[in-house]
Each structure stands twice: as structure tokens, then as C-alpha cells.
Amino acid sequence: MSRDFRIRQIWTIARLELRRVFFSRRSFWVYGLALFPAVIFTIAAIAMTYESRTNNSAGAISPALLDSVREGERVEAVIERLGKPIRDVERTRRLREDDDKEETEVVSRWLRYWDGRRTANLHFRDGILETKWVRQIVSLERQRDAYNGMFHYYYLKLAIFFGCLGIFMNLFRGEMLDKTLHFWLLAPARRDVLLGGKYLAGLLAATIIFGAGAALTYVAMLWPVDASEARVFLAGPALTQILRYSASAILACLGYGGVFLAAGLLVRNPIIPAVVLLAWESINGFLPAVLQKISVLYYVQSLCPMPPPIDSGAPLLIRLFLAPAAPAPWPVALIGVCALTAVVLYFAAQAVKRLEINYAND
């Protein structure tokens, strides 16, 4: 048989398998994983848009007036200068500062002003401004940080990881459980060709599902941002960012897909390899540089446009767990994942050659 024929067979197998991967009942939760952040970002965008509209209808003041408010000012002076607030809440509480003292009455008053982009929440205690908290409802920078955090901590470490587990483990193991694997083994195709076709189907499906999920989340992230600001961003660094996030998502599918496909052929219980790999990826930051490179996450994080955000206030142990290794240059990252995938697929090919149909034991 010619090489061209085998390549055509791989494509035919992938085409036939794709429908099963996309519409298998076992894969439906993968859609949930992929689309969850898009849903959250969309809800947040709707909330932000709603809040902006509500504030606008209540009336906006100039940014200069908003900035002019200083702590220690009296409430009457602020209202006289800034006008009627968009929200005004007053509450009286009784407080006892020491056990032996009498209770005193404290009047708290919260005013909210809006300058078209920012809200200022002013807290007055007994008529004196105690705290001023200014928040920009929609900030491109904050949205980007949120997306970056979501991509590193949710998409790469959880969604793509478990999504690939679901998709690639099922390629052989699922058919064994459905008692339909023999149809493939009775086709006039080499076992490694069959493996290639199924892997390609899984990779295409994972890439499409998670690529679409990441793209939708990106759109939802930009939705509430001011149109002119978004246009400038899209004309500037956005495209490169999207490409780098996409590349790292595809590489993650490539790497995790290979690992889980091999695991599905080598072990019966998918939980074991999933836990082992998850633990390995989690402690990766602690390992020596050489060992860090035997990890999918190391390479795919290197391709991301921004490193994972780490809250400086987080406990040291958490920060150590979350700390990424020094990133690899992108060609090294690309070659690294491909090499890692080639190695695991080689072992998978050996396993699939030994594969037998014995449904009674599966």
C-alpha cells in the first residue's frame, strides 16, 4: 500500500470518527468545560453594560469633579459641589466601643457618583467622608488580566486537561465499552494508521471545541469595553495575543491528547493517569529544570502572551504552586510538545498493535 493511500485512510478514519467524538453522549460535558468561561464572561459583560446604562440614565458628573472629592469632607459640601448622587443610602447603628461605656449612635451614609466610566462610592461616618472607593466598571486592562488568568488557571490546567481526558480516552476505551471497536480492527488498515486517524479526529475535535470556547470568551471579554478602545486594541496587540493563546491551546490539545490516547490504551481506569498527570503538572514548578521540560504545561504556558497572574497577597505555598517555570522560547516550546507527543504516540502505536478484542473483560 502506498503512503498516499495510508494518509487517505487516516483522513477517512478521522472523518468517520469526528461525528462520534462531537456527538457522543460521553463528550457533552466537554462542551460545558469549554464554554463555561464564555458564559461567565458574557454574564459579566451583560452586568457591566446594564450597570453603565443604569448609571448613565441616573446622570453622570465630570471626571474632574469626581476626582476632586477628598476624605474628611462633609457630606453637605460634597452634595452641594457634585449634585444629587445616583445612589444615596443612610443607616444608623448603635455601637459600644468598650464594654463599660454606653452605646453611641453612628450614622453611616453611602453616596455613589458616576462619571461615565467610573463609579465613586463615598462612605460618610457622622457626616464626614471616611473612605472613597473609585472603580472603573469596564477596564480593558482588567478584562485582559481576567482573561489571562482564566486561560492559565482554568483553560490550560483544567478545561483542556480534563476535556482531552474525556475525548482521547474515549477513542479506544469508549469503543471498547460500547463493544464497537472490532469494526475498526476489521478494517483493512494498519493499526498505527487507525491510531493516527483516531488521534487526528480527537485533535480536530478538541481544537475546534476549545478554540471556539477560547475565541468566544475573548469576544465576551471585549464586549463591554468601550468601542473606540476595543478598536485600537484589535488593530494593535490583540491579533498577536489571540494567535498565541490559540497556539498554546492547540499545543495543549496536541500534548494532552497524545498522553491520554496512550493512557487509554495502556490502562483501564482513566482516573489513575489523570491524577498522576495532574499531580505531575502541579508540582512542575518545584522540579529541576530538566524535569520541568517533561511536561505539557511548561511548553504551552511558554507560548502564552502573558505569564499566569499571581496575587501577591496569596500564601507562599500557593504562590510556589502557581509559579511557572522560566518560559521556553516559542520554537523550543513547539518542538518540545511535538517531541513529547511523538514519544507517547510511539508507545500508543505499540500498544494498539497488541490490542485485542475481549469485551467480556472490559
Added chain:
Amino acid sequence: MSAPEIIFDEVSKFYGEVLGVNRVSLRIPPGITSLVGPNGSGKTTLMNLMTGLVHPDRGRISVRGLSPRDPERLMRITGYATQYDAAPRGATGFEFVSTSLLLWGYSSTDARKLAWAALERVGLTEAASRKVAAYSKGMRQRVRLAQAIAHDPDVLVLDEPLNGLDPVVRAETIAMFRDCAARGRHVLLSSHVLQEVDVISDQVILIANGMIIAEGRIRNVRDEIEEHPSQFLIRCSGAPRVASLLFERDHISEVKVVDDRNGLLVMTRDRNQFASALNDIALAGHTIESVVPADENVDALYEYLIGGQR
């Protein structure tokens, strides 16, 4: 050039500690060959071994010169209708047959044509657009058969292929097997319906406990079982008198007069001497209307060879 054969050479297969088949050596020529044996005797294991669905722990298998470890070439000439009842989820009968043909390298157009032709041969064209999951057991049997024959293979392996088929389709299917065999192809099937095997097979392989206990043409297999007397049914007039004459011969071990008293069921340890004795009786003036073997069928062979294991 000798006819292509299916060869099992000292093949053993164990599932963990459970025996599948043990030291099986066979040479199966083209034609219709039936694997007969009780449940769990190793029939399906033999079929799975020769199609590469399981691999032998010992020994060598060759299917018309091809190894089961080379599915790329083997499955091009082989069609296997397995006993596994599951079908790919959501596939219609037509899709089930046609999509598999795409893997043979047929174009979509050719795959569709071949699939229709195969479905027509098993009488499933009307149900072709329905989902396989909604088929009856017999229809699922037929659609698996259609898939196995769709690419016109040289080796047809069929696990219990006649189960659940109605009489008309059954007759057509048997005719199809015969047609394949007449064209020098291998048709290897397993069956529990012994009378059917008897009628359609060129040869049988009797298997029990993972071991081959007899193989060959049914008549030849019967001849090899010397420890069991041969049985003949004689239709004659004056049956009691003929019975007494036969009893005088040493090789006759048992004679029974049949219920209508116009026949005898005779057991002999020597077929040649029995023929000679019958000749003598006829010359003595007794009318012998017919003599037919009563145990040259798979049922009897099964009983002799496997006995209480059934």
C-alpha cells in the same frame, strides 16, 4: 499450484488463566467449513484469531498466505460477521455498510453502490435508512452479514450467521455461501443448528474445550470413529425375520425393529461385512427396500465425540 488454505499451526490462546484454544493445528481448504462445538468451546476464539481480533500466545496462523497481524492486506480479502451485536451509535443500516467501505479505499459513489448491492443480497433494502439500533435481532444479523460481504471477500468468516433469519432469507443466504464456495472461496461459519451445518457444509471442524476433536468431511470423520458402531436404517418386509438373520452375524451389535414393523435400526462394527450380510439376506429372498446411514450427520458425530459435554 495448490489451493490457498487457512492454516493454524500449533496455535494456543489463553485469556489469563482461561483456555481459549490449545495446540490447534488445522488446514482448511476453500469451501464451506463449519465450526461446531458447545458454547465456550473455542469457536469464536478461532475466528477472532484468524482475523487478528486476538493474537495467539503460541503458534502461527496463515490465511491464504497472509498473517492476521497484517490487517491492511488480510482484511482486504476477508469479511467477518462477528457475534457482537453492537453497532456504531446512530448509524443507519446503509451508513453502517457504506462507511466501512470507505476504509477499503472505495470512492463514496462506489461505496454507496456496493452497500446497496450487499443490503439487497441480504434483503435489507427497505430497512436501510433505519437506525441499526432499532433493528430486530435478525435484521442486525443481516446487516452484519451485508457488511462482511460488501467488498466481495475471498474469505468469509461468519459467527452464527443463520441465527434469527427467516426461512426465505436463510435459504438465500445458504445459496450465497454455496456460490462463494463454488468460486473457490473460503466460507467459515459456526453454528449450533447442527442439521443446517450438515446440509450446507463441505467439511466440519468439531471443537470442544478449546481442542479440535475431529475435522474433515462429515463422512470421513464418521469413518474415523471406530469405537462407535455405524447405524443404518433398513426398510424391508418381514423385519423381525431379517433382524434374526442379522443377529447371527458377529459384527452386528444391536438391532431394533422400528415402530411400523417395516424397518430396522441396525448397529454394526464393520460396514463391509454388514454390506455382505445384507447381500446374503437379499439373495435368500427377503426384500430390502432401502438402506441409509442413520448417523452420518453432525448430530451423531457430536454425540459420539463430545457426548456429555454438550
